[in-house]
Amino acid sequence: MSAYQQSGDLALARDLMALAPVEAQAFLGLKAAAERGDGVIPEKYRELISIAVALTTQCAYCIDVHADNAARAGATREEIAETAFIAAALKAGAAVGHGLLALRLFDEASGR
Structure with missing residues (x-):
């Protein structure tokens, strides 16, 4: 078995978001608000x-x-x-x- 939490797994983020687009958009909105540069x-x-x-x-x-x-x-x-x-x-x-x-x-x- 390969190691858990490999940095290459981040490449699967698009797949994960495409499989649950409504939830992904909500998550990305919260992420964007938390990481905004104008706060x-x-x-x-x-x-x-x-x-x-x-x-x-x-x-x-x-x-x-x-x-x-x-x-x-x-x-x-x-x-x-x-x-x-x-x-x-x-x-x-x-x-x-x-x-x-x-x-x-x-x-x-x-x-x-």
């Missing part, structure tokens, strides 16, 4: 945010695309590194937050 948040920061989200959702394709976009928008290696650690800290914080939820739900289920 208050500058392009470089939008790309760093996109990388942080991609790291937490573990979307290799998103990391690929947005790392390239970030480089073209003037991001530095140091900014990418800081973004990675910020994303890691927030992902860890989310696990703690969900731990609070799990504890409360456990207490409710056990009659505490």
